[in-house]
Amino acid sequence: MRLRDTESGDPDRDPFRVVNTALDEGVVMIDTAELYGNEELVGRTIAGRRDDVVLASKFGVVLTDSNPEGFEVHADAENVRRSCEASLRRLGTDRIDLYYLHHRSETVPIEETVGAMADLVRQGKIGAIGLSNVTADDLRRAHAVHPVAALQEHWSLAERTVERDLVPAAAELGVTLVAHSPTSHGVLHGAADDAAPADEKQVVLREIATTHGVSAGQLAIAWVHSRGPLHGLDVVPLPGTTRASHVRANVAAQEIVLGPEELRRLTAAWSPTA
Template sequence: MNQGFGAMRLRDDSADDPDRDPVAVVQAALDAGVMMVDTADAYQNEALVGRAIKGRREEVTLASKFGLVWQAEAAGGFDVRADANYVQHACEASLRRLDVEAIDLYYLHHRSERVPIEETVGAMAGLVRQGKVRSIGLSNVTAADLRRAHAVHPIAALQEQWSLVERGVEQDLLPTAVELGTTVVAHSPNGHGLLHAQPSGAAAGRSQGLSGVLAQVADTHEATPGQVALAWVHHRQEAHGVTVVPIPGTTSIRHLRVNLAAAELSLSSDELHRLDAATG
């Protein structure tokens, strides 16, 4: 199945609810054929993810990220660390928390304004040689960053926000990824939940037309607007000729199954055109 699982919001404090037990949610995803499980040290749940996949490691393409360091006094609440020493330290710490010998896909979580990306990717390539990482990814970067990084070591995956309400990746990053053969991992494919329901307030002004089209297409397929929006991201693979892996996140088994059903939803060329036009 070409749909991953975004683990960002998983927390142990929901374990008392069978539908929201985080280990059960991940296990249900694996049972359904989901292979990629995506986390990060900044999500502060790597140990939880490690427990959830324990005994099923061979079924999982395990992805994690480094580079964001939470600091209340920093702009945006975090700083970026991407120097070579930190890369090594962060990876070893993630391996311990995840309780695995290697991370399948290891991302730089955010571009650094201070450390050249060549230094960061060079250190990440060192992790590959050490057997601690199997492939390298980037997130929150520019097209120029991707090219410079790829010149140092092949970049297997580019993780960026991509949805009907956030299509900035299509401008420069996507053509570069297509050229380099880099898989695009689409996080927040439902626009951080905006596309699951009728928006209100300022969001309604931006998405009113799109909401109507989503509702019409959803009615045709006896689906939800959120499922149609997620299916649209799946169809980007055909539209752009690049491997696309959406990673919707959820904290419930019920919602997980709704997301998985969206992967099987086939939209017509007319429906795709209407959705594209509604976001233009």
């Protein structure tokens, strides 16, 4: 989301190095959106390795000052087609492997949106349909029109709302959960700051991370990895970074194996009701 061309002179922040480090480390999905303003950059970074990438993008959210929320959702069938064509041009590709509706619309029925996306699948312009920032009812209604491959939502130790309705619905329908912001936009990295006051949940995170010799952020990603078997669905953590060194650290988190008691302590400490 924050990937940008940089003139900082820091090779660790070079976007080509960041993306290619991810691919070299075995990451296959690269995720962007028309809203992020970096589709052209992402397209350039993967141009020589397009077949190595599951390329994901999103459409529908337009920033505006006229709406109290700061954005509008354009999810009508015509905009689906127009947005896809524009993203294909910016990405420099003839297909988007996973195409998401970025946010639910209050005015356009999701059946219309997904119906138009299904046409794009049949035309070969997108490979699969995804949804983001939707309700469980939206997911079920959309899936009845065309199979939904992935649901992208915020899921982390610090943000568990998705577990109430969306995770059970995704498990029921066989939809993969792509968990963006598994460190809650860096909040869980901050739990490792020994100079900062710590409450019980931060102490637990620090203790278990220290036991494994990893960072708090890596442990938070490992916790998200652990949710799949527990809830009966595929879970893909989607951490964002602008540094190649952080990419390596994020990838290394998949090797962390948490024991049952460690998972119980982490989950209980960070429970919304704790």
